Amino acid sequence: MNVIPAEQRTLRADARRNRERILASGRDLFARLGPEAQMDEIAAHAGVGIGTVYRHFPTKEALLTEMVRVRFQEFSEIALSVDDVDPREALETIMRRSAEAVEGDAGFQLAMMGSNELEWEGVEQQKAALAEVVGRVISRAVAAGAVREGFTFEDFAMVMCGVTATMYYKPGSADWRRYLELMLHGVCAP
């Protein structure tokens, strides 16, 4: 009985195909419904049986985690891509583009807000990496006097949490943009 759905051992062609389909289906439904998305639906939408889903991902949480991890990576990449431009602008870009990246992905929105509804274990690492990169940008911005004294990564997280909450609880609306502007105005130095 082999339980390891690991990447290392070469999967049989059909298995690999199914794995991809499940991931895609999961991404889609999870984004649309958040954690409410049910395993049956994900399986059906992927065109496979439930058993197949569970062979590739031992629990629902594992599936969600896998997808959230990828998202966080995108996040870090955004932050990295502006690591060397004008700090004020960099911060703005990070916030704006991050928000856009999250738009329409209810599942990730919850993860973003730090929802303890799920364990998300394994995502912590990604988060730390993000904190690292963004933290650097923030320090630079503060040092340059571009944002309020004492602004921290924690604050950044709260702001994004607020923006995300707005998206999550008002799906389809673009109101979060106005909100973000408000925040950016609040963040910048007097």
Next chain:
Amino acid sequence: MNVIPAEQRTLRADARRNRERILASGRDLFARLGPEAQMDEIAAHAGVGIGTVYRHFPTKEALLTEMVRVRFQEFSEIALSVDDVDPREALETIMRRSAEAVEGDAGFQLAMMGSNELEWEGVEQQKAALAEVVGRVISRAVAAGAVREGFTFEDFAMVMCGVTATMYYKPGSADWRRYLELMLHGVCAP
């Protein structure tokens, strides 16, 4: 078979007592755990049987709704109490005191964020009343040039949503205060 737990028909003494207990217990547990709070617990904590809970409130939602409604009322009262002071200060007070009123009440926090997780039907009315009162204060503030041009009740709601989200997802932390300051700074006119 009489199903109506109405206020009009005089309840038997013990019935009224139980109803109060259930409400109190619900308030407590709902505040602590949010909608996760289970009917068994609420019954037990109130010292009555589950059946009794269901006799007074036909569904869990009905119980939650009842309590959320009361909370919203408090909210409106806060807003009313500052309806005539300096608009800038009034708005600040509303935000600050509202936030404080919500602190520690996870259930209401969700309702506040506009969570569609529950139907909250019957609360809409309270919400409208709140919008009315707060809207007036906002108009005055805008007219007086105390806050940014174009600031609306919608924006106010988003800000509170953000503050609330911070509380909800970081229970016990007082970080939301710093966040609120940030917001107030962002809201005020340049």
Next chain:
DNA sequence: TCATAACCGGAATCTTAGCTCCGGATGCTG
């Protein structure tokens, strides 16, 4: 004090969703 309508408690029921299991199908290797 009695009769009785109004209540009460909580075991049992119903429902939903995650997860397991195993007979059968299928890609790979020689």
Next chain:
DNA sequence: CAGCATCCGGAGCTAAGATTCCGGTTATGA
């Protein structure tokens, strides 16, 4: 193309939590 390890499907198991049901209890008014 045979043999087999790997993989697949989806009925059914299980847990959790909301809600119902009904035999027993209690307040109330005469």
